[in-house]
Amino acid sequence: MAYVVGSDKDFDKTRLAKAVHRSAVANSMPTGQAENFARYVVERVEKWIQDKAEITASELRLQTVATMAEYDSDVAYLYENENKIF
Amino acid sequence: MPADFMNIWLPLIVAALVQASFALGVSMLTLLSSHILASKKPERLGRLSFFYIEGIFMAVFIGLAALVFFLVQLPYSQGAHFWAIISGAATGIGLMVLLFYYSFGKKNGTRLWIPRASAEFLYKRTRAVSQPFEAFILGVASVIIELVFIIAPLVIAANLIVNLAGTMQILAIFIYVVIAILPTFLLYLSNLRRNKISNFQLWREKNKKFLQVTAGFLLMILGIYLFTYKAIGG
Numbered sequence: 638m639a640y641v642v643g644s645d646k647d648f649d650k651t652r653l654a655k656a657v658h659r660s661a662v663a664n665s666m667p668t669g670q671a672e673n674f675a676r677y678v679v680e681r682v683e684k685w686i687q688d689k690a691e692i693t694a695s696e697l698r699l700q701t702v703a704t705m706a707e708y709d710s711d712v713a714y715l716y717e718n719e720n721k722i723f
Numbered sequence: 724m725p726a727d728f729m730n731i732w733l734p735l736i737v738a739a740l741v742q743a744s745f746a747l748g749v750s751m752l753t754l755l756s757s758h759i760l761a762s763k764k765p766e767r768l769g770r771l772s773f774f775y776i777e778g779i780f781m782a783v784f785i786g787l788a789a790l791v792f793f794l795v796q797l798p799y800s801q802g803a804h805f806w807a808i809i810s811g812a813a814t815g816i817g818l819m820v821l822l823f824y825y826s827f828g829k830k831n832g833t834r835l836w837i838p839r840a841s842a843e844f845l846y847k848r849t850r851a852v853s854q855p856f857e858a859f860i861l862g863v864a865s866v867i868i869e870l871v872f873i874i875a876p877l878v879i880a881a882n883l884i885v886n887l888a889g890t891m892q893i894l895a896i897f898i899y900v901v902i903a904i905l906p907t908f909l910l911y912l913s914n915l916r917r918n919k920i921s922n923f924q925l926w927r928e929k930n931k932k933f934l935q936v937t938a939g940f941l942l943m944i945l946g947i948y949l950f951t952y953k954a955i956g957g
Contacts, residue, residue: 662765663757665917711921715757718924721832723750723842 639686643694648686653697654679657705660716666709674712678704730952731883735895737945738876738883739902744938745824745872746927747835748779748865748907753924754849755858756914767853772911774855778862779907783877783900786866790881791892800882806953809878810946816875817942824872824938825931833927837868875942879949 638647654675661671681704686692698717705713752775759768794800826834837845845868852858866873884895910923927934 659761660757663761664919664921665760711919711925714925715921718832718928719754719757720846721830721834722754722924723747723833723835723837723845 639689640691641694641697642691648692648697650679650683653682653701657701657712657716660705660719661709661712664709664712664715666712674705674708677708731886731895734945734949734952735880735883735899736902737941738880739899741876741938741941741945742783742873742899742903743905744934744941745869746833746931746934747837747869748862748904749910749927750833750835751845751849751861751865752776752907752910752914753920754846755852755861756910757920758850758852760914760920769915770855771852771858772914774858775852775862776904776907776911778859778864779866779904780862780900781859782863782866783903784896787877787881787884787896787899790877791884791896794881794885800885801953803954806882806949809875809882810948810950810954812946813875813879813949814943814946816872817939817944817946819939820872820935820942821939824935827932833924833931841868876945879945 640646641648657678658671658675661674662668666674678701682697682701685700685704686697702713702717705716752772755775756768756772759765759771797805799805823836825831826836834842845864848864849861852861880895880899884892884899887895913923914920
């Protein structure tokens with residue numbers, strides 16, 4: 638399991654899935670579609686992490702945003718900017 | 724064109740437009756809406772957002788009415804010196820808006836002038852809202868926090884409204900508040916129709932320089948206009 642520098646924890650796929658799902662639903666995506674979307678993103682991010690022992694929180698966020706953007710760029714934008722609204 | 728229009732209504736509407744272009748109220752509603760939609764009870768969106776807007780409406784309405792009441796009592800509130808002070812302050816605050824209102828940089832989204840620690844606190848409070856009363860207080864807070872900028876158009880509007888007769892004063896206050904909260908109300912309607920929040924946020928980010936320059940220059944022009952019309956001309 639990759640260690641996430643900056644969050645002082647191991648990579649937690651459930652936590653990531655919840656965050657992605659939240660952003661998708663917040664952007665008016667239907668719940669079922671949001672669940673599939675979150676599952677797809679987490680699978681892709683897990684594949685990317687497989688061969689890494691350590692990643693930074695910022696790298697994880699960037700990779701998540703890039704993966705989300707392949708499927709839905711609007712949700713990716715909201716996820717990326719949720720802490721930059723004001 | 725009637726003298727009242729150039730003397731009172733035009734600067735009043737411009738002052739309301741300046742307040743409408745300030746973004747904290749809209750930003751907090753964006754965050755509040757996304758938080759509610761992502762929660763287990765998204766059906767609360769309409770109710771909580773409505774109370775939030777009501778908080779803004781009441782804060783601006785009562786604040787403006789109180790200022791009008793205060794200025795009616797104040798001798799020389801229509802004097803050239805007082806108008807010179809107000810217009811000078813408006814021009815200065817307009818310059819502050821131009822320089823400091825948004826934090827620039829591609830990575831900053833629509834971040835505002837608010838210190839990061841205070842913004843983090845506001846994020847936490849906004850995400851913690853679950854009751855209508857909390858949403859109402861959040862709306863009031865969004866007005867109080869921006870008072871450092873809002874105070875200029877508010878005082879200008881109040882000192883213009885003082886010149887109107889009784890019932891017209893109430894109408895003018897109402898018109899000011901409606902214009903000032905219009906962008907927040909439009910976002911509320913858009914969210915009720917379940918339009919994507921990201922579209923609105925992306926539009927704001929793309930146009931933040933335009934909004935900042937518009938608000939700053941409008942306030943500066945309003946200050947200069949009032950100085951010419953009321954301080955020198957009056």
